[in-house]
Every structure is written in structure tokens, then in C-alpha cells.
Amino acid sequence: MSLQVKFEDLGLIDYKKAWDYQEQIFAEYLQLKAINRDIPGEKQTEIEGKVIFCEHPHVYTLGKSGQQNNLLIADEFLRKINATYYKINRGGDITYHGPGQIVGYPIIDLERFNLQVKQYIANLEQSIILTLEQFGIKSERLTGATGVWLDTNIPGKTRKICAIGVKASRFITMHGFAFNVNTNLEYFNYINPCGFVDKGVTSMEKELGQKQDINQVKEILKKKMEEVFGMNF
Template sequence: MLTTTLQNKVIQVRDLGLIDYQTAWDEQERIFADTVARKVANRGLSPDEQQPTPNYLLFCEHPHVYTLGKSGHEAHLLANDEFLKQIGATYHRINRGGDITYHGPGQLVGYPILDLDNFFTDIHRYMRLLEEAIILTLTDYGIVAGRIAGLTGVWLDDEAGPRKICAMGVKASRWVTMHGFALNVNTDLRYFDHIVPCGIADKAVTSMQQELGYVVPLPDVAERVQTHLIELFEMKMER
């Protein structure tokens, strides 16, 4: 196991704005590789020589894009290349867990790149805390959300039926994480019609705008998610 004696609970938060999916993925991979390399280097050093590993939280929006996780099925993309061009969308097979999902304008995407050795080494707990941060954020807006047994992400489940509002998919290696969550804030839900979202055919998708009936400022939502994540993980903001 690659561990470091030092524990760094400081997080650097960056807003990447509206950014091409591949560009954001490349940036994630760069930070991820640098963090793993530092862990490997620390392995052969004494505690006073080790360098703490960093933690990042990247926020962004993406242009219309569909991404398929390594355990997903390509048949869950219901559109061909020509139709994707017509609707202005791209498609990527990627290295996170999970099936197919959609990212687009009006959706808050968060990529926590954390060394879990700085916090706890438990992927199940990590996923539940990501979900909890979103649940608490939705509660701030008066939206009652929660989990559905056996399914990842955050859901609404009331008389209108179960519907997903936040998808999640992560990769972790040597306890370093990447990828993350996608919260539908003011998302154009029509784009979900062209996939089987997360491989689940019998449940709907929703957004904060759909539930509340008004456009929700994305920076405000990001700030609330950030606050809840910092509290749940007992982090400190970089100053």
C-alpha cells in the first residue's frame, strides 16, 4: 500500500467554467498522475522528507457530450454519429465506473481529485459522502432527495415516481480519485432521450429547474456543494 505519514486536508477549488470534455479529462489525468507520482516518491523517504499530496475540487460545465464508463454498454447510446452531429454532441468512452451519461450546459460537474490517504481509505464511504453533499445542497433549495438501494447517485422518489437528479462515477487508484458527479441544475433534459441514462431504462431524469420551476444560478449551487463537501470531509480551503 502506498501511504504517506503526512495528512493534508487542504483542498484547492478551481472553477474551469464551460470547458471541452477532453480538455477537462486531460487536466484531471495530469493532476491524478502528479499526485500518484508524489505518493510513489514519498514511499522511499523518511517522514520529514515526504511532501504532502494535494487535493483538488474542479467545477465545470461541458458542451453537449455523452460519456460511457468502462462497465457500460455502447447499446445504451441510442444515437448514431450523424445524429450526434445534428444535435451538437460528442461521445467519449472513458475510464470511470458506471454506464452512459450526459453532460451539458446548465449542469454542474464536479471532479474531486483527492488522495483518500489524507482522509480515509474507504471507497464506499467516499461515494456516500459525495451523495450526501448533493442531498444537503438540494435540501438547501427545498428539494427532498435521497438514495435508492442498489443504485448510485442522488434521486427523488415521491408520488411522481423515482427520478435521478445527480449521476456519479469515479475512478480510484492507490486511493487517489478522479471523475465525480454531475448535478442537473438547469440541464436540457431532452438530451437524455438519446441514451439509456446510467443503463437504467425504467426511471426518469430530472433537474433542479424542473423541480423548482425557475432557473437556479449555477455559481450559487457550486458554492453550496463546496461548503457541504468541505464540512463532510473535514477539509480546509486553500488560502
């Protein structure tokens, strides 16, 4: 049986505004979970959860375990390329968000789905892998790293198409994934993506040789997430 989850597409939205919105929902769910602990099961309020899709204006975000020196440019150059920068509370190192990239923020209760964090991340990866498969792009996981990659067995050609960095507290999740569809990849030149210096970055547009209908990609991705997680939007 699929579990009902709310879905919202925020379109193009400022990173901080979306982060604040996530934090608000995250805090509400944590509070509800704390209340539920003191209530008999049949009287508990179910945490339905919400999956958010959006795009951001040019922005770099550094995870709590990330290294500042993986941002290769100074503040003045950030302003020149119309980009902003935030240190945030997810796992992982530095990444870039920008127009043409599907950013997904699932805010769900993993216990409702009988998931541990490791399997949750694997499910996110699998949803992207199955989406890319629909477009004839073969992708996979990379041992020792999160995200979705291409040509993992070819040294010098391994490249990431989707970054993943999450936060979880009491099994409530926030943050999520950044899936390059029509992303301007030049912006990755100014960072060591996810801390890697020996691996590249790619997008669906680059792999397929033309811009993709991002709304079509979103619809397929939603279906794949429903299948993989056993959820229903």
C-alpha cells in the same frame, strides 16, 4: 481539523480538455505517492488535492463497464444535436454532460481523509443531498445504485438528479459527479441514463419550476463538501 484542498472552477470547457487536465493532475499525484512510499513520514510531500468544478458542451460519456447500446443514437444524429461521445475510464455506464450542469472532479488522496472508495462516493452523495435540502428539495440514495435520487419509494416516479462515476488508483481519485441544475433534460432522451430504462432524470430547474443561479448552487455545494469531507478550499 479541516484539510486544505485546492479548488478551481474551469467554467464551460470541452470535455476532452478537462479530461486531459484531470489525467495530468492524477498522474502527478500518483507519482508523488509512489515517491512518498520510499521516504520517512516526516519528509513526505503532502498531496493537497484539487476539486474541479466545470460545465461541458453537450457530450455523452460511457464508463468502462457500460454498454454501448445504452447510447440510442447514431453518429450522424450526434452531430445534428451538436453532441460528442467518449468512452472513458471511470466506473458506471452512460451519462450526459451539458451546460447548466455542475460537473465536479475531486482529485484527492482518500488515505489523507481516511476514506475507502465506498465511503467517498457516499460523501459525494451526501454533499449533493445537503445542497438540495437548502433549496427545499428532498433527495436520497437509491439502494443498489449510485447517485442522488428523488422519490425512490414511488414506482414510476423515481428520478435521478445527480450521477456519480469515479476512478481510483492507489486511493487517488478522478472523475466524479454530474449535478443537474439547469440542464437541458431532452438530451437524456437519447440514452438509457446510467444504464437504467425504468427511471427518470430531473434537475433543480424542473423541480423548482424556474432556472436557478448556478453560481449560488456552486457556493452552497462547496460549503457542503467542506463540511462532509472535512476539507477547506
